[in-house]
Amino acid sequence: MSNTTATNTIELDVRTDEMLVNMGPQHPSTHGVLRLVLRTDGEVVSEVMPHIGYLHRCAEKIGENLTPRQYIPYTDRMDYLAGMNMNLGWALVVEKLMGIEVPEKGRHLRVLITELNRIASHLVGMGAYGLDLGSFSPFLYAFREREKILDLFEDVCGARLTYSYITVGGATGDLPPGWMEKCLSFLDQFVPVIDEYHTLLTSNAVFIKRTAGIGIMSPELAINYGCSGPVLRGSGVDWDLRRDGEPIFTKMYEGYDYEIVVERRGQYPADQEYPAVPLEAVLGDCWHRFYVRMLEVVQSIRLVRQAIEKYRTTEGSIGEPIKLTQKLPAGEAYLETECPRGQMGFGIVSDGNAIPWRARARSSSLANLSVVPELCRDCLIADVPAIVGSLDLVMGEIDR
Numbered sequence: 001m002s003n004t005t006a007t008n009t010i011e012l013d014v015r016t017d018e019m020l021v022n023m024g025p026q027h028p029s030t031h032g033v034l035r036l037v038l039r040t041d042g043e044v045v046s047e048v049m050p051h052i053g054y055l056h057r058c059a060e061k062i063g064e065n066l067t068p069r070q071y072i073p074y075t076d077r078m079d080y081l082a083g084m085n086m087n088l089g090w091a092l093v094v095e096k097l098m099g100i101e102v103p104e105k106g107r108h109l110r111v112l113i114t115e116l117n118r119i120a121s122h123l124v125g126m127g128a129y130g131l132d133l134g135s136f137s138p139f140l141y142a143f144r145e146r147e148k149i150l151d152l153f154e155d156v157c158g159a160r161l162t163y164s165y166i167t168v169g170g171a172t173g174d175l176p177p178g179w180m181e182k183c184l185s186f187l188d189q190f191v192p193v194i195d196e197y198h199t200l201l202t203s204n205a206v207f208i209k210r211t212a213g214i215g216i217m218s219p220e221l222a223i224n225y226g227c228s229g230p231v232l233r234g235s236g237v238d239w240d241l242r243r244d245g246e247p248i249f250t251k252m253y254e255g256y257d258y259e260i261v262v263e264r265r266g267q268y269p270a271d272q273e274y275p276a277v278p279l280e281a282v283l284g285d286c287w288h289r290f291y292v293r294m295l296e297v298v299q300s301i302r303l304v305r306q307a308i309e310k311y312r313t314t315e316g317s318i319g320e321p322i323k324l325t326q327k328l329p330a331g332e333a334y335l336e337t338e339c340p341r342g343q344m345g346f347g348i349v350s351d352g353n354a355i356p357w358r359a360r361a362r363s364s365s366l367a368n369l370s371v372v373p374e375l376c377r378d379c380l381i382a383d384v385p386a387i388v389g390s391l392d393l394v395m396g397e398i399d400r
Contacts, residue, residue: 018046023384025054031128031388032395036372040381048376048384050369055399063359068094068168068348069324071359076162078344078361079397081124084117084153085339087166093346094168096248097333098322105311106170106319107252112307113156113166115300116183120149121340122293122300125392129290130201132389133210138200145193148186155179170319180308187301194297202294203278211287212280215375215387219284225374226367229342230296231391233262234289241338249337255310258302261295263288286390293392327354334360341365341392365391366398 024035033054039047059078063071068090075090076083088110095102102110127142150160155176157165165172201207217227222235232239240260242253263283281287328350336345342364349358368391375387 017041021381025051031393034369034388034393034395036384036388038376038381038384043380043382045376045379045381045384048373050372052366052369052395052398055395057400059400060359060361064356067324067326067354068328068356069322072167073162073164075346076164077396078363078400079121079339079341079365079394080161081394082117082121082340083161083163084113084166085121085337086344087163088114089335089337089339089344089346091166091168092248092337093333093335093348094328096335097331097348097350098168098329100169100322102170102319103316105314105316108307108311108314109171109175109318110166111252111256112183112304112311113171115303115307116149116152118300118340119297119304120146122297123149125293125340126197126201126290129389129392130207132385133207135201135204135207138197141193141196141200145190148190152179152183152186155182167321169321170317172321174318175311180312183304184308187305191301194294197294202291208278208280208287210383210386211285211290211390212278213282213285214379214383215286215390216282217284217371217375221371221374222284225371227342227371228364228367229338229340230261230289230292231342231368233260234292235284236263238262241336241343245338246335248335253303256303256306258299258306261292261299263292286386289390289392325354327352328356332358336362339364341394341397342368344397361400363397363400365393365395369393369398
């Protein structure tokens with residue numbers, strides 16, 4: 001009798017249906033009240049549609065009912081992680097309209113304060129990004145150091161989040177006694193801690209697997225969608241308004257020694273000191289966008305140190321804020337500044353009264369968000385938080 005065994009093959013006709021999945025607006029990885037509607041086929045995302053407007057507060061219309069100085073606190077609520085940078089953008093566009101030039105000492109004060117806020121903002125972006133991908137420790141490390149920066153801001157203006165410190169014509173007050181020494185002490189303590197962040201995330205094998213080669217944005221795609229800031233420079237486009245912007249903004253950084261962090265043929269400015277680009281990483285992916293922010297922190301530290309020294313050695317005042325009810329000259333002005341998330345623009349149109357006829361804001365995060373459908377096409381559901389988190393969005397700036 002033959003012991004031949006017959007093999008039966010059963011063919012299964014497996015069919016899947018497309019499904020709409022809501023991510024947000026309460027999902028923690030959306031970085032605010034952002035709703036993403038995902039069209040999925042199994043674990044693969046075929047389409048992503050962002051829904052915005054949950055945080056809309058009529059910011060521009062409010063700007064048409066207040067004087068420029070009264071409007072400063074409302075700019076804080078746009079990018080609420082970089083209130084100083086928002087204050088600066090609005091102050092500069094009004095100064096451009098009025099033909100005001102802040103004294104040199106005030107210019108150095110503005111560089112000092114806004115670059116310190118850039119560090120605090122990138123710390124939130126780094127810590128929250130680790131949290132998005134399942135790593136809790138970086139979040140605690142980042143907020144530990146950010147608290148020290150907020151303490152410095154509290155000493156300067158009494159606030160820890162919405163500052164209203166930089167205003168049209170100057171600032172609301174000078175630095176208190178002993179503040180610069182306290183700031184330098186923080187920087188000395190902070191620099192070695194950056195190595196810990198690179199150990200926790202930058203060179204972490206799991207983090208690299210979750211970010212390298214994911215959400216690849218080509219330079220052409222980034223430019224076509226109007227992306228800016230670390231999102232643009234992470235794709236290899238060498239563009240930063242601190243160097244390439246209008247003179248009224250670039251003049252702030254005249255005489256400062258720093259580097260624009262951008263991918264240059266596989267080499268970053270600080271490659272000798274910090275982890276090299278992993279082999280799995282592709283130009284324009286999530287890992288590069290994260291790494292650009294990490295290295296920008298180092299450049300901001302350089303700028304803060306220089307600003308403190310220049311501020312110390314410069315005589316004169318920091319500027320005089322304009323009067324609350326001072327009339328504006330008839331005309332219009334528009335200016336974009338390099339904020340932590342990219343190019344934030346403010347526009348103002350005046351008919352000669354104290355209150356602007358038109359106030360306008362151009363959000364960097366909105367342009368960066370617009371590219372999400374392209375980046376998330378045909379990715380996995382698990383990669384959506386990694387892609388959105390790498391853009392470091394703030395919804396208060398988008399919805400306004």
